Amino acid sequence: MVTSPRPTPSRRPRTLQYHATAGDRPLAAGRVIVVGIIAFALGALLNADSLYALANRQPFGWKRTLARGVATPVRGLSHLTRLNEPRAAIQEAIGRDPEAGTRSVSKVTATTRPADAPLPAVRLRQPTADNPLKLWVGGDSMVQEVGTSVVEKATDRGTVTADLDYRISTGLTRPDYFDWPAHLRDEVLPARPEVVMIMFGANDAQPMEVDGKPYAVRTPEWQAEYRRRVALTMDLLGGDGRLVIWVGQPTMRKAEFSERMDILDEIYRREAARRPWVRFVDSRSVLAPDGGGYSAYLPGEDGQPQLARQSDGIHLSRFGADRLADAVLAALDKELAQAPKGGGPASTTRPSAPPTTTP
Amino acid sequence: MLFPTFEFAVFFSLTFVGSWLLRPRPVAWRWFILAASYVFYAWWDPRFVLLLAGSTVVNQAAAAAIARLPAPAARRAVLIVAVVANLTVLGFFKYYGFFLTSVTDALAGIGLHTSPPLLQVVLPIGISFFTFQALSYVIDTYRGDTEPSPTLDFAVYLSFFPHLVAGPIVRARELLPQLNERPDPRRIDAALAFRLIFAGLFKKVVVSSFVATAIVEPVFANPGQHQNLEILFAVYGYAVQIYADFSGYTDIAIGCALLLGLRFPQNFDAPYAATSIQSFWRKWHMTLSFWLRDYLYIPLGGNQGGEHRMRRNLLLTMVIGGLWHGAAWTFVVWGAIHGLALVAERAWEQRQQALGVVAGRWSPVLRWAVTFHVVCLAWVFFRAESFAKAGELLWRLLTAWGAGTLVRPMLVFVVVAMVAAQFVPAGFVGRAQAVFSRAAPVVQGVCLALGLLVIDALGPTGVAPFIYFQF
Numbered sequence: 001m002v003t004s005p006r007p008t009p010s011r012r013p014r015t016l017q018y019h020a021t022a023g024d025r026p027l028a029a030g031r032v033i034v035v036g037i038i039a040f041a042l043g044a045l046l047n048a049d050s051l052y053a054l055a056n057r058q059p060f061g062w063k064r065t066l067a068r069g070v071a072t073p074v075r076g077l078s079h080l081t082r083l084n085e086p087r088a089a090i091q092e093a094i095g096r097d098p099e100a101g102t103r104s105v106s107k108v109t110a111t112t113r114p115a116d117a118p119l120p121a122v123r124l125r126q127p128t129a130d131n132p133l134k135l136w137v138g139g140d141s142m143v144q145e146v147g148t149s150v151v152e153k154a155t156d157r158g159t160v161t162a163d164l165d166y167r168i169s170t171g172l173t174r175p176d177y178f179d180w181p182a183h184l185r186d187e188v189l190p191a192r193p194e195v196v197m198i199m200f201g202a203n204d205a206q207p208m209e210v211d212g213k214p215y216a217v218r219t220p221e222w223q224a225e226y227r228r229r230v231a232l233t234m235d236l237l238g239g240d241g242r243l244v245i246w247v248g249q250p251t252m253r254k255a256e257f258s259e260r261m262d263i264l265d266e267i268y269r270r271e272a273a274r275r276p277w278v279r280f281v282d283s284r285s286v287l288a289p290d291g292g293g294y295s296a297y298l299p300g301e302d303g304q305p306q307l308a309r310q311s312d313g314i315h316l317s318r319f320g321a322d323r324l325a326d327a328v329l330a331a332l333d334k335e336l337a338q339a340p341k342g343g344g345p346a347s348t349t350r351p352s353a354p355p356t357t358t359p
Numbered sequence: 360m361l362f363p364t365f366e367f368a369v370f371f372s373l374t375f376v377g378s379w380l381l382r383p384r385p386v387a388w389r390w391f392i393l394a395a396s397y398v399f400y401a402w403w404d405p406r407f408v409l410l411l412a413g414s415t416v417v418n419q420a421a422a423a424a425i426a427r428l429p430a431p432a433a434r435r436a437v438l439i440v441a442v443v444a445n446l447t448v449l450g451f452f453k454y455y456g457f458f459l460t461s462v463t464d465a466l467a468g469i470g471l472h473t474s475p476p477l478l479q480v481v482l483p484i485g486i487s488f489f490t491f492q493a494l495s496y497v498i499d500t501y502r503g504d505t506e507p508s509p510t511l512d513f514a515v516y517l518s519f520f521p522h523l524v525a526g527p528i529v530r531a532r533e534l535l536p537q538l539n540e541r542p543d544p545r546r547i548d549a550a551l552a553f554r555l556i557f558a559g560l561f562k563k564v565v566v567s568s569f570v571a572t573a574i575v576e577p578v579f580a581n582p583g584q585h586q587n588l589e590i591l592f593a594v595y596g597y598a599v600q601i602y603a604d605f606s607g608y609t610d611i612a613i614g615c616a617l618l619l620g621l622r623f624p625q626n627f628d629a630p631y632a633a634t635s636i637q638s639f640w641r642k643w644h645m646t647l648s649f650w651l652r653d654y655l656y657i658p659l660g661g662n663q664g665g666e667h668r669m670r671r672n673l674l675l676t677m678v679i680g681g682l683w684h685g686a687a688w689t690f691v692v693w694g695a696i697h698g699l700a701l702v703a704e705r706a707w708e709q710r711q712q713a714l715g716v717v718a719g720r721w722s723p724v725l726r727w728a729v730t731f732h733v734v735c736l737a738w739v740f741f742r743a744e745s746f747a748k749a750g751e752l753l754w755r756l757l758t759a760w761g762a763g764t765l766v767r768p769m770l771v772f773v774v775v776a777m778v779a780a781q782f783v784p785a786g787f788v789g790r791a792q793a794v795f796s797r798a799a800p801v802v803q804g805v806c807l808a809l810g811l812l813v814i815d816a817l818g819p820t821g822v823a824p825f826i827y828f829q830f
Contacts, residue, residue, distance in 0.1 A: 023793030029379040031616065031800055035549070036372065038804025042810035052816050054365065089433035148580040160761055164577075304467050307456060311481055317591035318744050 014145050030244070032050040038118065046087055048078030049098060053089050057169075057177050060207040060214035120277045123241025124339040127159040135332075136185075136193035138165040139247075143199050145316045146247070149325035150197055154332075171204035172229045189237070197328055199247040201268075202314060205260035217260050223267065231271050238277045245331050246272050247324070251294045253313025258294065279331045286327045287320060298323060362611045362668050363818075364563050371398065371615060374520075378619050378672075383560065389511050392519065392619075395760050399520035400485075407483040415514045418619040419495040422500040423509040424467050431656040438501045438772040443492060449490045452482050457686030478804075485524035487683060488698035489517055491650055496531040498654055503531045512538050521612040525605070527626040534621065542620035550796035552617035553803075554788070557810045559610030561573060562603035564818035570596045570603070570773060572819070574765045579742055586761030590752055591769060602631065605644070629781035631734075634726040636700045639734060651680050670705075678719045689740045689749065696737040731778075 026036070052075045055067035057256055060297050078084040088098035115358070127133035135154055137147040143166035154160040170178040180200070188196075207214040215222040237244045248265045252258040265284070271278035287308060288295050294313065298320065299306040308320030316324065360367050366452045378457035381388040401408045428434045466473055496513065499505040507529070508516070516534050578585045578593035581825070585593070606627040607792035615625045630643035639731075640648045659672040674695070681694020795803060 017830075023549065023789065023794040024550045025797070027549035028545040029375075029547060032547055032549050033376065034800045035553075035803045036375075037806065038801060039811065040368070040372075042805060042808035046808055046812040047815045087812055089814045090813070094817065150583045154582060155581070165401035302467060303472065304463055305460060307460070314480075328521075 010219055031233065034276050043081075043082040044074050045078045045081065047279065048075040048084050049087065050073070053100065057174070060209055072183065107200065107223055121236030121241065121245045122277050122335060124243055124335050125334065126312060126339050126341050129158050132158075133160045133189070133195060134193045135160050135162040135195045136165065136188055136191070136199065137162060137197045138167075139168060139199035140170050140201070140203050140338050141168040142202050142249075144168070145310075145318060145321035146328070147197070148326045149318065149321040150328050153322075153325050153329055163191075169203055171200045171202070172226065172233065173204045173206055173208040181236055184236055186231065192240060193242065194240075195243045195245065196330060197245040198233075198237070199249075199266045201249040201261060204264060205257065209315045217263060222262065226264070230267055234278050238275065242277065243335050244275075244331070246278055246282055247281045247328060248283050250287040250309075250316070250320075250324075253294045253296075253309070257314075279335070281324075281327050281331050282329070283324050286324050287316075312332070360399055362608065362615075363560055366402075369609045370395075375618055382542070382544060382620070384487050385541075387509070389515050393511070393515050396518040396520040396523060399562075400518065400523055403484050404481075405802075410483050410486070411489060412514075413518050414445070414448070414489060415510075416491055417441070417669050418497050419507070419510050419513045421497050422513070425497065425501050426507045431699055434501060439495065440499045443495050445497075449486060454682075454686045461688075472684050476793065488526050488528055489523060491528050491581050492517055492522075492531075493649075494651065495654060500827065505535070508535045508538075514803075519616070520826055521615040521619075521624060522714055525608050525612070526644075526646055527609050527612065527623050529623055530690075533624055537621050544620075546618065548617050550792050552614040553795070553807060554792050555610040555614035555617070557814070558606040559614065560814050561810075562607030562610070564607075565813050566773060566777060567600050567603040567607060568819045569817075570600045572772070573674070573767070573770050575742070577601050577765065579744075579748070579752070582748065582755050585755070586763035587756050587759045587763070588760070588761065589763035589765045592766045592774060593754075594739055594756070594776050595778075596770070597738050598631065598731075598772050600737065602627070603743075603777065629779050630730060632727070632781040633730050634723050635730055636697060636704050636733060637713075639730060640697070640701075647680070647683075651676050655679060662722070670702045673701050677701065684741070689743055689746065692746075693737050693741040696733070700737075 002035055031109070052068075052071040055064065055071040058064035058067050073346065074083070084098075091098035111228060124265050125132070135151075137150050139147070147164045147166055151164045152160040154162050154270060167178050167180075170180060172180060175182070204226065208225060209215075210221050210225045215225070217223075234244060234246070246268055248268050249261040254262055265282070267284070269280050270276040287298065293311075296309045296313075298308040300306040300319070306319040307317045310317055311349070326327070360372060373393075377391055377395070378388065381391050397408050397411070418441060421437055421444075424437045425434050425441075428437065462474055477791065483742050496505070498515070500507055508515075510536055515538060516529075516531060519529075519534070522529050574589065574593045574596045578589055579597070582590060609623075609626040613626070616623050624646055626644060626646050628637055628642040628645065633639035633642050633789060640705040656672055656676040661672060675698075675775075677698030678691055679694070681690045681692070681697070684690045684693070690731060695756055738750050739752060740746075743752060798806070
């Protein structure tokens with residue numbers, strides 16, 4: 001192997017002669033390692049809450065246990081030496097919660113309605129430009145596309161105002177990362193939306209902690225707990241005459257992942273069927289209209305194939321999102337068709353049986 | 360494996376130590392760097408490594424054949440086969456669906472309805488970058504600008520992880536000679552490397568994420584809901600976002616390579632300070648624009664053959680450059696806007712010279728403003744998901760008068776500061792870097808830790824992929 005002395009800058013191609021380093025003192029590799037160790041060690045203490053939150057976000061399993069095992073003492077030392085405070089001060093200054101993601105919440109904190117509470121009913125009214133319908137659209141990253149389409153199509157009517165509120169990498173299995181029921185209770189419902197469109201699930205097919213023990217998706221324990229959380233969320237959203245449109249997961253490209261989504265869809269469908277204020281929109285029938293499996297392309301209005309899914313085989317393209325948004329708005333229109341003219345109650349649907357969920 | 364993640368910090372720390380320990384053993388060092396690069400690439404999808412390895416073998420065989428064959432016709436034939444093979448692979452992975460749907464739509468337009476065999480091809484990350492690097496190696500060998508290197512060297516050159524997935528596009532003659540050097544482990548340009556890495560992290564994690572969520576994403580998703588001041592700042596914001604995102608990535612890449620003793624070409628040089636479109640392309644994604652100049656514009660004829668042919672070559676180069684970025688007609692329009700602007704700018708300058716017009720005092724300011732806004736106009740098509748969306752956005756920019764709610768003081772500050780920062784003299788930053796390089800290790804470590812604090816505290820939870828990964 002040919003070796004040569006370090007070339008002077010002038011011997012290098014012109015494109016490599018940039019950024020003045022003439023005044024710099026080069027460092028030895030050993031010293032770079034020392035600087036790096038100091039930077040990482042002190043940086044870990046300064047950002048200990050963030051590291052701990054990162055460890056918490058990992059899927060349940062040995063990696064999370066290990067990460068928390070490392071992050072916990074670092075966080076303890078950081079709090080002991082108060083080195084966590086500069087980051088907390090910065091976070092508070094920009095309006096964030098410095099403790100976000102560090103709380104050990106493994107149960108959803110919202111509670112379902114008492115069994116003897118009045119049963120919610122859908123009471124929509126005919127919206128007008130002066131008194132538009134209030135629509136809230138939220139969920140995980142799948143909602144980034146479909147929510148955008150729903151909001152655009154709905155607001156184009158001129159009689160609907162809409163808020164889009166999607167949170168990437170969230171769902172119902174990890175309230176320690178983002179507690180959707182608490183968010184709905186504290187941030188969304190106080191604004192009294194008349195229609196809610198919600199979509200979860202793509203991040204939910206991961207192990208879930210139940211009573212301190214992690215369970216896999218296919219176990220009865222996991223499914224019972226997930227069903228409870230779905231039911232709780234649906235119950236939470238009911239009331240004030242509100243219509244809840246719950247959108248199911250589409251078929252995914254990877255068969256194994258898609259089978260896990262089947263499990264979730266079945267839970268959504270069954271729980272929605274038990275609650276007259278919830279309409280379940282089956283995205284599979286929209287995005288695989290022939291009842292077939294995953295399809296990246298769908299025929300457009302002119303019959304020509306259009307790309308409906310993103311390259312990850314999970315998320316929707318804008319065309320696919322538009323198609324699903326049409327189904328969502330069709331569900332809304334079906335309810336609005338029953339709404340009385342003049343703003344009175346649309347329908348007072350009574351459930352045949354009360355919700356059976358328990359906190 | 361994304362740069363601004365804990366995984367990459369661990370990966371790079373181990374690679375740094377291993378690389379310098381093995382540097383005295385050139386062959387072992389090469390195998391080590393190759394293995395590290397393949398691990399880095401396999402982190403996304405192990406299957407992609409096969410494609411990278413396949414590209415290495417095929418292009419090395421082509422370069423070796425070109426160097427060995429005496430007959431010019433045979434050499435040219437091998438070159439053509441290699442170029443076609445590279446472009447076919449790139450075309451299949453990147454343009455298959457786009458090509459078929461475009462053809463199907465065109466046929467439907469004349470009443471011919473077809474059912475093409477549509478597939479959703481998964482795009483291997485970074486394929487556009489390493490394909491262009493492989494092409495430059497084979498073409499440079501054909502031109503006699505470089506000698507074929509040993510296969511292991513070429514494999515390291517093509518897969519070297521800092522540039523692998525989003526550039527800069529490093530030429531063979533820039534990196535291969537460095538593999539044969541023995542850099543002194545006592546003389547690492549660490550101050551520059553740290554500056555680039557931390558500036559890159561700040562731009563990507565803090566600036567790009569903030570501008571994207573504060574205004575770019577909501578406005579580009581639903582322009583119909585926003586007023587023209589919001590739209591104006593969304594367009595300016597996207598100019599800032601894509602600069603912060605892409606230059607942030609390449610800063611980190613260049614810094615990581617520097618810490619390993621290797622130097623990459625510069626990729627950005629304050630592009631928004633440019634006072635002409637031509638100057639912009641000498642400052643923006645420089646390794647791509649120089650690549651397009653050397654391997655497309657000049658072979659097309661370049662400036663030779665008269666003004667008309669030169670304009671055609673310029674336009675063609677920019678349109679193809681646009682298509683390189685993505686399989687959509689919006690990218691073609693983005694390239695066409697730049698091509699037309701280059702042509703118009705050249706014609707204007709020739710006219711001014713012919714008339715003997717002397718530039719006025721405010722001419723640089725005016726030229727900067729025109730250049731910046733032409734670039735921003737082109738970004739609208741680059742970012743918009745369809746022509747309809749781009750048209751709606753531009754229409755509302757002109758007609759939907761109002762301030763909206765998204766243009767807040769912090770957003771205005773960030774956008775203005777990022778553009779203004781491009782006018783900061785390099786000497787100022789260089790002096791600060793020199794002071795840092797002479798500080799004690801503890802002081803340096805504390806400075807970097809404070810940098811981590813600021814980036815982490817101001818950045819969002821989680822990191823979005825880099826924009827240029829999709830290209």
